[in-house]
Amino acid sequence: xxxxxxxxxxxxxxxxxxxxxxxxxxxxxxxxxxxxxxxxxxxxxxxxxxxxxxxxxxxxxxxxxxxxxxxxxxxxxxxxxxxxxxxxxxxxxxxxxxxxxxxxxxxxxxxxxxxxxxxxxxxxxxxxxxxxxxxxxxxxxxxxxxxxxxxxxxxxxxxxxxxxxxxxxxxxxxxxxxxxxxxxxxxxxxxxxxxxxxxxxxxxxxxxxxxxxxxxxxxxxxxxxxxxxxxxxxxxxxxxxxxxxxxxxxxxxxxxxxxxxxxxxxxxxxxxxxxxxxxxxxxxxxxxxxxxxxxxxxxxxxxxxxxxxxxxxxxxxxxxxxxxxxxxxxxxxxxxxxxxxxxxxxxxxxxxxxxxxxxxxxxxxxxxxxxxxxxxxxxxxxxxxxxxxxxxxxxxxxxxxxxxxxxxxxxxxxxxxxxxxxxxxxxxxxxxxxxxxxxxxxxxxxxxxxxxxxxxxxxxxxxxxxxxxxxxxxxxxxxxxxxxxxxxxxxxxxxxxxxxxxxxxxxxxxxxxxxxxxxxxxxxxxxxxxxxxxxxxxxxxxxxxxxxxxxxxxxxxxxxxxxxxxxxxxxxxxxxxxxxxxxxxxxxxxxxxxxxxxxxxxxxxxxxxxxxxxxxxxxxxxxxxxxxxxxxxxxxxxxxxxxxxxxxxxxx
Numbered sequence: 228x229x230x231x232x233x234x235x236x237x238x239x240x241x242x243x244x245x246x247x248x249x250x251x252x253x254x255x256x257x258x259x260x261x262x263x264x265x266x267x268x269x270x271x272x273x274x275x276x277x278x279x280x281x282x283x284x285x286x287x288x289x290x291x292x293x294x295x296x297x298x299x300x301x302x303x304x305x306x307x308x309x310x311x312x313x314x315x316x317x318x319x320x321x322x323x324x325x326x327x328x329x330x331x332x333x334x335x336x337x338x339x340x341x342x343x344x345x346x347x348x349x350x351x352x353x354x355x356x357x358x359x360x361x362x363x364x365x366x367x368x369x370x371x372x373x374x375x376x377x378x379x380x381x382x383x384x385x386x387x388x389x390x391x392x393x394x395x396x397x398x399x400x401x402x403x404x405x406x407x408x409x410x411x412x413x414x415x416x417x418x419x420x421x422x423x424x425x426x427x428x429x430x431x432x433x434x435x436x437x438x439x440x441x442x443x444x445x446x447x448x449x450x451x452x453x454x455x456x457x458x459x460x461x462x463x464x465x466x467x468x469x470x471x472x473x474x475x476x477x478x479x480x481x482x483x484x485x486x487x488x489x490x491x492x493x494x495x496x497x498x499x500x501x502x503x504x505x506x507x508x509x510x511x512x513x514x515x516x517x518x519x520x521x522x523x524x525x526x527x528x529x530x531x532x533x534x535x536x537x538x539x540x541x542x543x544x545x546x547x548x549x550x551x552x553x554x555x556x557x558x559x560x561x562x563x564x565x566x567x568x569x570x571x572x573x574x575x576x577x578x579x580x581x582x583x584x585x586x587x588x589x590x591x592x593x594x595x596x597x598x599x600x601x602x603x604x605x606x607x608x609x610x611x612x613x614x615x616x617x618x619x620x621x622x623x624x625x626x627x628x629x630x631x632x633x634x635x636x637x638x639x640x641x642x643x644x645x646x647x648x649x650x651x652x653x654x655x656x657x658x659x660x661x662x663x664x665x666x667x668x669x670x671x672x673x674x675x676x677x678x679x680x681x682x683x684x685x686x687x688x689x690x691x692x693x694x695x696x697x698x699x700x701x702x703x704x705x706x707x708x709x710x711x712x713x714x715x716x717x718x719x720x721x722x723x724x725x726x727x728x729x730x731x732x733x734x735x736x737x738x739x740x741x742x743x744x745x746x747x748x749x750x751x752x753x754x755x756x757x758x759x760x761x762x763x764x765x766x767x768x769x770x771x772x773x774x775x776x777x778x779x780x781x782x783x784x785x786x787x788x789x790x791x792x793x794x795x796x797x798x799x800x801x802x803x804x805x806x807x808x809x810x811x812x813x814x815x816x817x818x819x820x821x822x823x824x825x826x827x828x829x830x831x832x833x834x835x836x837x838x839x840x841x842x843x844x845x846x847x848x849x850x851x852x853x854x855x856x857x858x859x860x861x862x863x864x865x866x867x868x869x870x871x872x873x874x875x876x877x878x879x
Contacts, residue, residue, distance in 0.1 A: 548695065573616070
C-alpha cells in the first residue's frame with residue numbers, strides 16, 4: 228500500500244525546464260527555403276542478411292537505388308551504400324554524415340522515456356496494431372510476454388507502409404540536437420531500423436530535413452544493429468522547431484520498421500508569447516542534484532557527516548566483488564548505538580546498478596535531513612529522535628560504475644543491472660517462500676515449522692553456493708540490527724527480509740526512467756520527498772514494548788510476540804524491546820520465551836499518532852529455575868533429587 232505513495236507520482240507527465248533564451252536569430256521559426264528535391268526520400272528497403280563486401284576505401288560493394296522526385300520527373304541514380312552500423316557510430320557513417328568522432332549529448336531528453344511527453348504528442352504514418360502504436364515508441368519501453376497485446380515493445384509501421392515515420396510534437400518551439408534509438412523489445416521477434424532521416428516542422432505541414440554539412444543533402448543517420456543497444460546521433464546542426472519526424476530508410480531484412488526513441492532537446496524562449504509559458508519545475512531545496520559515481524558518493528557522504536557530526540555516522544557493511552565498500556549513512560540523535568525502545572529503519576537502493584534514481588534520492592535524503600535538523604524542522608527532528616535510520620544508497624556499486632560510464636541516456640535497460648560476477652542481486656536472496664507455503668499446506672505451521680525467522684536453506688550456506696558478496700553483506704547486516712521497517716528502491720528481497728528477520732519491507736518502483744537525466748533529479752526529488760518521509764513515519768503505527776523477567780526486570784532477548792489472527796510472529800531484540808506494526812484495532816497479543824510461562828494480554832491500537840505501549844513481564848517455569856540453580860552449583864534437596872530420579876525413570 229505504501230509503495231503507491233511513491234509510484235503514483237513517479238510517471239506523471241511533466242513539462243521540460245526552461246534553461247535559457249537563445250539569440251533572436253535562433254528564434255526564426257520559418258523553415259529554410261527548400262526545393263522538393265531537398266526533402267528526398269530513400270526508398271524503404273531491408274538490409275540483406277549476408278554481410279556486404281568491404282572495399283579498400285572503406286565502402287561496400289553493395290548498391291541501392293535512391294529515388295529523387297523533382298518537378299514530376301523521376302531520376303534514378305546509383306549510390307554506394309553505407310556499411311551496416313554498429314553503435315555508437317561506424318567510421319563510414321561518420322564520414323557520410325560529417326559527424327564528430329565522439330558524440331556526447333548536449334541537450335537533455337525531451338521526455339519520451341520518462342513519459343513527460345504524453346501519448347497524444349506522438350503520431351505515426353501507420354501502426355501494425357494498437358500495442359505497436361506510436362505511444363510505444365519510447366526509449367527502453369518493455370514488451371509483455373505475448374506479442375500482439377496492448378503493451379508491445381516498440382512502434383512498428385505496417386509492412387505495406389512505403390514511407391513510414393514517427394512524429395513527436397514538442398508542444399512549443401524547441402531546439403532539437405540529437406536522437407537516440409533502439410530496436411523492438413520482444414522475446415519472439417527481431418526488428419530494428421538500420422538508418423533513418425530526420426525532418427522538422429513548425430505546423431506539421433511544411434517540413435525540412437537535417438542536412439549533411441559537406442554535401443548539403445539530406446543526412447541519413449545510422450541506427451541500430453541489435454534490438455537493445457541505444458545508438459546516439461547528434462544532428463549536424465541543431466534545429467529549432469515544434470515537430471520532429473524520424474523517417475526509417477532501411478531495416479533488418481525479414482523484419483519490420485520498428486523503433487524506440489528519445490529526442491534530445493533544449494527549450495527555447497518565446498518572445499512573441501504565442502505559446503503558454505511552461506511551469507517552472509524543480510526544487511527549492513539547496514541540494515547536490517547530480518549523478519554521483521563511487522568517489523563522488525563517498526565524498527558527499529563525508530561532507531554530510533562533517534556538517535552534522537552529532538546525528539550521523541558512516542559505516543560499511545562489506546565490500547562488492549570489485550572491492551568497493553558498501554557504505555551506510557546512519558542518522559539518529561545517538562548514532563552508533565541501539566536505544567531501548569527506539570525502532571531501526573532502513574532504506575536500500577542500487578540493487579540494480581543501472582537504476583540510479585534510488586541512489587540519488589537517498590543521497591538527497593541524507594542531505595535534506597541533515598540540513599532540516601540543523602534548522603529545527605519539527606518533523607525531521609522528531610524522526611531522528613524517535614528512530615535510528617540507516618541509508619544504503621548503493622548495494623551494487625560495481626554495476627553502477629558500469630552504468631555511470633555509459634551515461635543516463637545510453638546505458639540501456641540491462642547494462643550495469645547485474646554485479647561484476649553477472650549475478651542479478653534481485654534474485655540472489657534465498658527462496659524462503661516455497662518451504663513455508665509447503666509447510667502451511669501440510670499443516671505444519673506454526674507448531675512444527677515457525678512462521679518467522681526461517682533459517683537459510685542448506686544449499687544456500689555451502690561454500691560453492693552462488694551467493695554474491697553484496698548479498699551476503701546485506702544478510703549479515705539484517706541479522707546484526709533489529710530492523711522493523713524497510714523499503715528497497717527497487718528489488719525481490721522484501722519476502723526474504725520478512726521471513727528471515729522481523730523487518731517488514733516493501734519494494735518501491737520509483738520511476739519510468741531507470742537512469743533519469745540530471746536535470747530531472749530536482750523534480751524527481753520533489754515527487755518523492757514527502758513519500759520518503761511519510762513512509763518512515765509508519766514505523767510509529769502499531770504496538771511497542773519490552774518483555775522483561777518478572778523477578779530481575781531484565782529484558783528477555785528472542786521472546787516471541789504473537790498476534791491472534793496473524794500468522795507471522797516477531798521476536799524481541801537483545802534488550803527485550805520489540806515493535807509490531809499493526810493497523811488500528813483491538814488485538815490479543817501473547818509473549819513467550821523459552822523457560823518462561825507465556826503471558827497474553829489485550830492491546831488496542833488507536834488512530835492517534837505514535838505506537839501503543841504493550842509491555843510484558845514473564846515468570847520463569849520451575850524447570851528453568853532448577854536449571855539455573857544447578858548451573859550455579861547449588862545443592863538440590865534430597866526429596867527433590869529423589870523426585871527427579873523417579874521422573875527420569877518414568878520418562879525412560
